[in-house]
Amino acid sequence: MTAAPQQHMFVTGTRQAARQRRVVPRIHQVIPKPRVATRRPGAASLVNRSCASVGWTRRMTRQLRLELRRPGSFSRRDFITGPSNAQAIAALDLWPAWPGGALALFGPAGIGKTHLAREWATRANAVVLDRLAPDVAAAAGRPVLLEDVDQGVDNEALFHLINMAAREGGGLLLTAREAPVAWRTELPDLPSRLHALLVAEIEEPDDEVLEGVLKKFFRERSIRAPKEVYPYLLRRMERSIPYAREIVKRLDEAADDEQRPISRILARQILEDDSENLDLFDG
CATH class of the missing domain: 3.40.50.300 (P-loop containing nucleotide triphosphate hydrolases)
Structure with missing residues (x-):
């Protein structure tokens, strides 16, 4: 008769221990993430990014202009008379x-x-x-x-x-x-x-032909040059069609590189560079 209470006490104690185990809160250790130091870009970094962006824009502009170039033609209507x-x-x-x-x-x-x-x-x-x-x-x-x-x-x-x-x-x-x-x-x-x-x-080109080929070369590059550029170039440039093609090419590239429109001032800059180069060779 004395064994039963002991058994009851054992069972009760077991249940109480189980309850205690269930109610014991679990403690999770929260490990803070390391803070990564951030730094705002300095002036030099911003300049580099800006230059890269400008360079990309210039390359894309030049590529688009090359893609828009009109193909050459041997038709009579495209010949400057x-x-x-x-x-x-x-x-x-x-x-x-x-x-x-x-x-x-x-x-x-x-x-x-x-x-x-x-x-x-x-x-x-x-x-x-x-x-x-x-x-x-x-x-x-x-x-x-x-x-x-x-x-x-x-x-x-x-x-x-x-x-x-x-x-x-x-x-x-x-x-x-x-x-x-x-x-x-x-x-x-x-x-x-x-x-x-x-x-x-076919003789060396006269003013009528030179102005016509300059306009044609600008047109092939999808460029509309100001009217005052033509008389300025005609008075000062080498009188040959290959040079006319070259001067248009250089004006186009300089305008892209310097992000400025084609103008009489830019034409003067190109011609002065040529004059300085000739002086170096003559010397």
Whole structure:
């Protein structure tokens, strides 16, 4: 009879211990996160970021302008005409009534010979031959374009092409920097053929042509230059079409680099830089 209370006390004690275990609060240790020191960007950092942003903007602007550039064209309407090339254009328009079926077009480098020659080739359905290895057989009965002849050509092939030009369906347009009488030849019978050619010269560009090509080169870069830039450049720049292309390119790049519009002041800066460089070489 005495064992039962002990058992009851054991069970009761066990339950009380269980309750105590359940009600004992769990203590969680909170470990604070380390504070990361932050620092506001200084003036130098802001300048670097600003410069990087400006550089990116300039690159994107230049890339967009390059993508917007208009492709080159050999059409007659895109050729700038003036007194300096009027004779050449008139001679080309005599086709197919050229004496002997051939014409030699000559003038300085970059003056527009290729433009006019390619326009004629398209109009005449001419075959364009390689001057170093002209395929004479492929030219039979067709008009032919042969460029830069005074820079080196197969003399025998040229001799045959001149003879073939007078035949039905034939024709021959030659381009060069110098007149045919100045071309070097090794074939004895060739000089007499060259001297008999109809010739047309494209002279150094006049103001009308130079202003026209400047506007064309600006237009190809999607740039609208102020009107006062043109007379300023015409009075001071080298009078050649390649230089006109170069000056437009440099004005475009300088305007992008300096984030300023194309103006007479910027044009003066470019021309003065050229003058200083020439003085260095002259010295």
